[in-house]
Amino acid sequence: MFRQSCGYALAEQGLPTRDIQDYLGHRNIQNTVRYTAGNPARFQRITWIPQTQP
Numbered sequence: 001m002f003r004q005s006c007g008y009a010l011a012e013q014g015l016p017t018r019d020i021q022d023y024l025g026h027r028n029i030q031n032t033v034r035y036t037a038g039n040p041a042r043f044q045r046i047t048w049i050p051q052t053q054p
Helices: 002-012 017-024 029-036 040-045
Strands: none
Touching: 002 017, 002 029, 017 029
């Protein structure tokens, strides 16, 4: 439970997933993604820029 809470908290602070992976000592990024997935509200801060065709 501690790893999941820690991974989630670091992701909420905006730390890149690769940095969280190193911090948690995961060899496989899929393990880290499992711990950091969760809060869809995080994505509300993202501004999408529509791509225009040339």
